[in-house]
Each structure stands twice: as structure tokens, then as C-alpha cells.
Amino acid sequence: GDSVTQMEGPVTLSEEAFLTINCTYTATGYPSLFWYVQYPGEGLQLLLKATKADDKGSNKGFEATYRKETTSFHLEKGSVQVSDSAVYFCALSDRGGNNRLAFGKGNQVVVIP
Amino acid sequence: SQTIHQWPATLVQPVGSPLSLECTVEGTSNPNLYWYRQAAGRGLQLLFYSVGIGQISSEVPQNLSASRPQDRQFILSSKKLLLSDSGFYLCAWSKQGARTDTQYFGPGTRLTVL
Numbered sequence: 001g002d003s004v005t006q007m008e009g010p011v012t013l014s015e016e017a018f019l020t021i022n023c024t025y026t027a028t029g030y031p032s033l034f035w036y037v038q039y040p041g042e043g044l045q046l047l048l049k050a051t052k053a054d055d056k057g058s059n060k061g062f063e064a065t066y067r068k069e070t071t072s073f074h075l076e077k078g079s080v081q082v083s084d085s086a087v088y089f090c091a092l093s094d095r096g097g098n099n100r101l102a103f104g105k106g107n108q109v110v111v112i113p
Numbered sequence: 114s115q116t117i118h119q120w121p122a123t124l125v126q127p128v129g130s131p132l133s134l135e136c137t138v139e140g141t142s143n144p145n146l147y148w149y150r151q152a153a154g155r156g157l158q159l160l161f162y163s164v165g166i167g168q169i170s171s172e173v174p175q176n177l178s179a180s181r182p183q184d185r186q187f188i189l190s191s192k193k194l195l196l197s198d199s200g201f202y203l204c205a206w207s208k209q210g211a212r213t214d215t216q217y218f219g220p221g222t223r224l225t226v227l
Binding site for chain 1: 119155159203215218220
């Protein structure tokens with residue numbers, strides 16, 4: 001079935017550093033791809049999305065490009081802030097009528113001042 | 114605009130007790146509704162989804178059940194809680210239709226079973 005794989009382990013980096021979180025997927029057809037962010041003690045918020053190959057989603061300085069040839073949707077930000085500390089989830093939608101999402105395991109990002 | 118509510122926000126229950134978590138959506142009609150569980154240190158597991166009143170699909174067989182008595186109300190229940198039911202429960206909604214596949218999440222319920 002459809003699945004999403006995120007890089008293992010938390011990510012710790014200094015303020016203003018460059019952030020990359022890897023995400024690869026396995027799917028039949030042409031899924032939509034998402035990044036969600038979860039701040040401590042809260043639900044998930046949609047960060048960005050892309051619905052077709054070569055689309056770039058962007059929001060709050062974060063970007064991710066839908067790469068069909070490498071089945072990837074890596075998240076990047078050029079200069080992180082302490083407020084970006086959160087858990088980041090990559091997800092895909094099977095685009096069926098019920099819009100089910102498959103999530104990766106998430107990556108804890110800690111930004112140190 | 115649309116909003117999604119969950120309650121309670123936090124719940125501590127003994128093993129073997131019943132459970133009822135509620136989720137309601139405002140500002141939209143006939144949404145798809147979803148229940149997820151997030152166990153400590155793990156990703157999100159889809160438990161149930163619903164495409165309409167009384168229509169429930171179960172993803173993972175377990176001692177939980179879901180019901181949708183009204184269009185914008187989704188309830189997660191259990192007759193007897195297990196220790197393994199502890200976790201963070203998230204409700205989500207999306208618009209119906211294959212091209213409107215973004216899911217929007219509620220604030221969650223933190224359940225601790227002792």
C-alpha cells in the first residue's frame with residue numbers, strides 16, 4: 001500500500017542554520033503530498049502541499065518540491081528560528097473520494113538559540 | 114470559516130473504564146471525518162474515517178469504535194479501556210471530493226489510561 005518514509009531521529013540545529021528533512025514515498029498513481037507541523041501539545045497544522053510533479057509548496061519560509069523521478073518531497077528552510085521547533089510530518093493522500101492520508105513517523109526539530 | 118473542536122482536552126481514566134471522545138466541525142457540511150491516534154514517540158495511526166452519517170470505516174481492529182450520529186459530529190468510544198489505549202487522539206476533517214484532499218486537524222485529546 002501507499003507509504004511515507006522520513007529520516008530517522010530528531011534534528012537539532014542552531015538558529016539561522018539550514019534545515020532539511022527528507023521524505024520519500026511509495027504510491028500507486030499520483031498522490032498529493034503534504035507537510036504538517038505539530039507544535040508542543042497541539043494538533044497538526046498544514047504547512048504546505050503539492051498536488052502534481054514538479055510543484056513546489058511553500059509557506060513561512062519552508063519549501064518542498066514534488067519530485068516524481070526520485071519519489072521525494074524533502075522539506076527545506078534556509079534560516080530556522082527557535083519558533084520552528086516542532087515535529088514535522090510528511091504525508092500523502094491516495095486522492096480517493098475519502099481523502100485518506102498516510103503519514104511518516106515525524107521528525108522532532110529542536111532549534112537552539 | 115471552518116473550525117474543529119475536540120473535548121475533553123485531557124482525560125485520565127482507569128483500565129477497564131468506558132471512553133467517549135467527541136469531535137465537532139463548524140462552518141462546513143458533509144465533511145469527511147477521521148480519528149487518528151498518536152502514541153508516544155510514534156507517528157499517526159488512522160483509526161476510523163467516515164464519509165457520511167452512519168458510515169464508518171475501521172482501519173485497525175481493536176477495542177475502540179466510532180460513530181457519526183450527526184453530519185458534523187464524530188465520536189470515539191470504548192467499552193473497556195486498555196493501558197495500550199493511552200495516547201494523543203486527533204480528529205480531522207476534509208472536504209469531500211478527490212481534488213480537495215487537505216485534512217484539517219483539531220487540537221487533540223490527551224488520554225492517559227492508568
